[in-house]
Amino acid sequence: MSKHLHLNAFLMSVGHHEAAWRLPESDPHAHTDINYYVRLAQTAERGKLDSIFFADSPVLMGDPGRRPSGKLEPTVILTAVAVQTSRIGLIATASTSYNDPYNLARRFASVDWASNGRAGWNIVTTAGADAARNFGLDDTPDHRLRYEKAAEFVDVATKLWDSWDDDAVLADKELGIHTDASKVRKILHHGEHFRVDGPLNLPRSPQGYPLLVQAGSSEDGKEFAARYAEAVFTAQQTLDDAKSFYTDLKARTVAVGRDPESIKILPGIVPIIGDTEEQARALDEELARLISPEYARKQLAERFKLPIDDLDLDSELPEDLPTEDDIEGAKSRFTLIVNLARRERLTVRELIARLGGGRGHRTFAGTAVQVADAIEDWFCQGAADGFNIMPAVLPSGLERFVDEVVPILQARGLFRTEYTETTLRGHYGLARPANQFDDADALVAAR
Amino acid sequence: MSKHLHLNAFLMSVGHHEAAWRLPESDPHAHTDINYYVRLAQTAERGKLDSIFFADSPVLMGDPGRRPSGKLEPTVILTAVAVQTSRIGLIATASTSYNDPYNLARRFASVDWASNGRAGWNIVTTAGADAARNFGLDDTPDHRLRYEKAAEFVDVATKLWDSWDDDAVLADKELGIHTDASKVRKILHHGEHFRVDGPLNLPRSPQGYPLLVQAGSSEDGKEFAARYAEAVFTAQQTLDDAKSFYTDLKARTVAVGRDPESIKILPGIVPIIGDTEEQARALDEELARLISPEYARKQLAERFKLPIDDLDLDSELPEDLPTEDDIEGAKSRFTLIVNLARRERLTVRELIARLGGGRGHRTFAGTAVQVADAIEDWFCQGAADGFNIMPAVLPSGLERFVDEVVPILQARGLFRTEYTETTLRGHYGLARPANQFDDADALVAAR
Numbered sequence: 001m002s003k004h005l006h007l008n009a010f011l012m013s014v015g016h017h018e019a020a021w022r023l024p025e026s027d028p029h030a031h032t033d034i035n036y037y038v039r040l041a042q043t044a045e046r047g048k049l050d051s052i053f054f055a056d057s058p059v060l061m062g063d064p065g066r067r068p069s070g071k072l073e074p075t076v077i078l079t080a081v082a083v084q085t086s087r088i089g090l091i092a093t094a095s096t097s098y099n100d101p102y103n104l105a106r107r108f109a110s111v112d113w114a115s116n117g118r119a120g121w122n123i124v125t126t127a128g129a130d131a132a133r134n135f136g137l138d139d140t141p142d143h144r145l146r147y148e149k150a151a152e153f154v155d156v157a158t159k160l161w162d163s164w165d166d167d168a169v170l171a172d173k174e175l176g177i178h179t180d181a182s183k184v185r186k187i188l189h190h191g192e193h194f195r196v197d198g199p200l201n202l203p204r205s206p207q208g209y210p211l212l213v214q215a216g217s218s219e220d221g222k223e224f225a226a227r228y229a230e231a232v233f234t235a236q237q238t239l240d241d242a243k244s245f246y247t248d249l250k251a252r253t254v255a256v257g258r259d260p261e262s263i264k265i266l267p268g269i270v271p272i273i274g275d276t277e278e279q280a281r282a283l284d285e286e287l288a289r290l291i292s293p294e295y296a297r298k299q300l301a302e303r304f305k306l307p308i309d310d311l312d313l314d315s316e317l318p319e320d321l322p323t324e325d326d327i328e329g330a331k332s333r334f335t336l337i338v339n340l341a342r343r344e345r346l347t348v349r350e351l352i353a354r355l356g357g358g359r360g361h362r363t364f365a366g367t368a369v370q371v372a373d374a375i376e377d378w379f380c381q382g383a384a385d386g387f388n389i390m391p392a393v394l395p396s397g398l399e400r401f402v403d404e405v406v407p408i409l410q411a412r413g414l415f416r417t418e419y420t421e422t423t424l425r426g427h428y429g430l431a432r433p434a435n436q437f438d439d440a441d442a443l444v445a446a447r
Numbered sequence: 448m449s450k451h452l453h454l455n456a457f458l459m460s461v462g463h464h465e466a467a468w469r470l471p472e473s474d475p476h477a478h479t480d481i482n483y484y485v486r487l488a489q490t491a492e493r494g495k496l497d498s499i500f501f502a503d504s505p506v507l508m509g510d511p512g513r514r515p516s517g518k519l520e521p522t523v524i525l526t527a528v529a530v531q532t533s534r535i536g537l538i539a540t541a542s543t544s545y546n547d548p549y550n551l552a553r554r555f556a557s558v559d560w561a562s563n564g565r566a567g568w569n570i571v572t573t574a575g576a577d578a579a580r581n582f583g584l585d586d587t588p589d590h591r592l593r594y595e596k597a598a599e600f601v602d603v604a605t606k607l608w609d610s611w612d613d614d615a616v617l618a619d620k621e622l623g624i625h626t627d628a629s630k631v632r633k634i635l636h637h638g639e640h641f642r643v644d645g646p647l648n649l650p651r652s653p654q655g656y657p658l659l660v661q662a663g664s665s666e667d668g669k670e671f672a673a674r675y676a677e678a679v680f681t682a683q684q685t686l687d688d689a690k691s692f693y694t695d696l697k698a699r700t701v702a703v704g705r706d707p708e709s710i711k712i713l714p715g716i717v718p719i720i721g722d723t724e725e726q727a728r729a730l731d732e733e734l735a736r737l738i739s740p741e742y743a744r745k746q747l748a749e750r751f752k753l754p755i756d757d758l759d760l761d762s763e764l765p766e767d768l769p770t771e772d773d774i775e776g777a778k779s780r781f782t783l784i785v786n787l788a789r790r791e792r793l794t795v796r797e798l799i800a801r802l803g804g805g806r807g808h809r810t811f812a813g814t815a816v817q818v819a820d821a822i823e824d825w826f827c828q829g830a831a832d833g834f835n836i837m838p839a840v841l842p843s844g845l846e847r848f849v850d851e852v853v854p855i856l857q858a859r860g861l862f863r864t865e866y867t868e869t870t871l872r873g874h875y876g877l878a879r880p881a882n883q884f885d886d887a888d889a890l891v892a893a894r
């Protein structure tokens with residue numbers, strides 16, 4: 001059997017396009033409707049996708065006037081989905097800058113239990129001063145420090161998840177021994193950023209711990225991914241860029257002593273599907289028309305740290321822009337956007353239209369066959385292990401993908417026709433992690 | 448119509464009795480089985496109960512050897528229940544000492560959305576050094592400080608929940624205005640313990656915010672309850688103590704300018720139900736036999752801050768015990784236990800048997816009629832607005848309560864026969880809270 005590709009559905013209220021909510025079909029209250037998300041997940045499961053995914057930031061992002069703002073906390077959404085689906089993987093974003101490791105480890109382990117082994121954690125460090133100001137800080141901690149803290153955070157979390165041996169629970173009613181206390185251990189982590197004694201207050205979960213996912217593509221981000229990530233989301237505009245990223249990250253993974261197959265790389269694609277190419281383009285154009293250019297211009301100016309007047313809607317970007325080094329927020333996304341504008345010589349207005357769909361992810365308008373071709377092309381050329389499918393409009397974009405594109409990929413032998421596994425790691429062909437304390441003596445008995 | 452009483456089911460894996468898991472009927476893996484909790488909640492809903500409730504602490508409590516230890520995070524359980532029930536209220540415990548207000552406010556608002564207005568938050572300050580050591584501290588912060596921080600925490604949370612006006616979302620597709628940004632405001636809270644700018648990243652939830660519940664009965668605890676709580680859980684052993692507590696807390700509530708009807712007081716009761724009184728007692732005794740006295744003695748010694756050898760299983764408590772002032776953990780529970788032992792002149796062994804069922808809550812073994820009588824008695828004598836039902840054994844204890852005791856209370860006109868409301872506050876006869884910023888000008892526009 002030839003190698004299969006992996007498909008993750010990146011879900012965002014009524015779709016990734018910032019103007020999607022203005023289409024007649026869209027429910028502008030979907031972002032607070034739990035049953036809406038359950039239905040989306042069920043559609044993805046019907047398509048045998050590997051997983052669904054929710055982005056997140058503990059802050060009100062963007063202008064609430066312009067699009068549906070705010071959303072349900074992702075582990076809450078995933079739990080509701082968990083008990084109303086049986087196979088699809090469930091990935092939620094949570095920040096290492098604005099959570100306590102104990103609470104986060106416990107919540108994700110709980111979702112792994114609730115879903116019978118289908119939980120994943122997209123590990124992010126959260127850019128932006130607005131988020132920092134919801135957590136007692138004045139400004140975003142600096143980029144390197146955020147990643148340093150993230151590394152220690154993941155160390156603490158995995159130790160907590162491993163603080164119970166898999167066979168700790170005996171449930172011996174006769175002897176009155178519920179759990180073998182010598183198989184539950186304190187972790188006594190006293191580090192630079194965190195002090196956590198443990199043990200976790202939950203037995204080791206079905207997957208051992210949630211799938212570890214990562215989504216930053218800066219230098220620090222790639223180093224972090226190589227060390228910890230089992231799946232990586234990334235935004236790539238061109239086949240060449242995607243191939244370099246893929247090759248680079250696999251090499252870094254090997255360099256730290258890991259199997260390159262143990263990390264799955266999933267670039268984003270925003271498919272806009274039509275019965276004909278013309279119909280797809282027409283939808284793309286209709287969406288572009290519904291964007292507010294003034295608001296988008298303001299956002300671009302903030303990203304580039306420029307006064308808004310320096311951006312003229314009908315000219316190219318100014319020559320004089322900051323470099324990635326000057327950016328403490330999302331470094332790799334900044335570079336991607338500058339490169340895109342320069343390469344295609346886009347005016348600010350054109351750039352806004354291109355970013356409206358996927359905020360920097362590759363958009364692709366075409367027929368189902370063309371979308372399948374685009375996916376097959378990158379996959380076969382070594383640019384991806386799979387894709388982060390980001391429908392511009394929901395639920396219709398996901399339904400079309402599942403009903404029209406997936407069958408083509410299946411017919412070509414590129415994608416599963418049935419689930420063969422029950423866990424999220426299983427879908428991605430990854431092994432259940434061993435317990436890091438398995439061969440060690442219990443560090444310290446629980447009490 | 449005479450006033451109805453309120454019933455909350457306090458659920459704890461296989462039951463409140465510490466030896467419940469050793470009974471043949473008990474599933475010793477229930478504590479990690481989400482569907483088990485969903486079934487319990489559906490049973491409670493069948494009984495038209497006001498709500499279910501989960502206690503919690505971010506620490507592994509007690510000896511994992513002795514009883515099922517660790518549990519799923521309560522908001523995860525409640526979310527799974529929310530989407531598989533339609534009326535029952537859903538109350539989860541969360542700590543003000545070991546959470547960030549932004550994350551907690553957002554998670555409970557998400558559960559309120561997911562349940563269509565059925566979320567409640569049991570606000571606790573979390574006693575114990577073991578919990579502190581999971582969050583970077585050496586020891587429990589002192590009792591008074593914990594309550595001070597709790598008060599500021601609740602202030603921040605309610606401001607966040609009120610940071611969106613109820614009518615902020617316009618969803619005007621034509622004009623491209625999703626939300627009226629002037630109705631979403633930063634809260635700019637810069638206090639003693641927390642700095643949080645806001646706004647929350649969620650529209651105001653169906654109930655405005657979750658029902659605020661409280662469960663500490665020390666002096667500080669009662670002051671806090673009078674100011675903030677809409678429902679109060681308490682452990683009371685005698686009718687007299689329960690009446691004083693009730694009268695005292697209602698008076699304190701009036702003293703801070705609130706309506707005494709706006710706070711519902713629910714003492715705990717651990718019913719052990721038999722077809723006959725003898726059968727109930729036999730179950731009680733069987734459970735007592737299954738307790739490990741050595742382990743319970745160790746726990747008692749820790750609570751009393753005594754060397755274990757000072758507690759002789761077959762003697763009364765020593766004369767010389769600390770006073771409530773010396774206790775930085777759970778103050779009121781300490782006093783309750785000492786008083787119980789002294790009043791009834793219990794040996795340590797007898798005290799252990801009494802505490803095994805409800806850790807200080809009133810246990811009551813008898814027929815369904817006797818349990819209904821006990822409930823009616825306290826309710827009619829002004830000791831309670833309702834009860835926290837704490838089945839010693841689950842699921843059977845809840846099933847018997849719902850199938851046998853509830854119909855008696857309904858026949859006596861003391862309890863609802865159908866839900867008349869859809870929200871948790873509705874069940875308790877409480878009004879949806881007004882938005883504190885309603886009459887104020889928007890403090891500061893969101894951006």
Ligand SMILES: Cc1cc2nc3c(=O)[nH]c(=O)nc-3n(C[C@H](O)[C@H](O)[C@H](O)COP(=O)(O)O)c2cc1C
Nearest residue numbers: 055056093124126215216217218221233330331332
């Ligand atoms: C598909 C995808 C999803 C992402 N989701 C989030 C998210 O939900 N929350 C977040 O803070 N960052 C998210 N990021 C961005 C980064 O993880 C993070 O913001 C980081 O600061 C930027 O990474 P870099 O500076 O290493 O490039 C996402 C990135 C990608 C490619």
Ligand SMILES: Cc1cc2nc3c(=O)[nH]c(=O)nc-3n(C[C@H](O)[C@H](O)[C@H](O)COP(=O)(O)O)c2cc1C
Nearest residue numbers: 502503540571573662663664665668680777778779
């Ligand atoms: C029915 C009931 C449930 C409680 N549940 C919790 C709980 O889940 N978590 C917790 O930390 N404390 C719980 N408590 C105890 C107190 O809220 C808290 O621990 C406090 O320190 C003790 O209160 P006090 O010192 O004011 O008496 C509960 C108390 C009662 C009566």
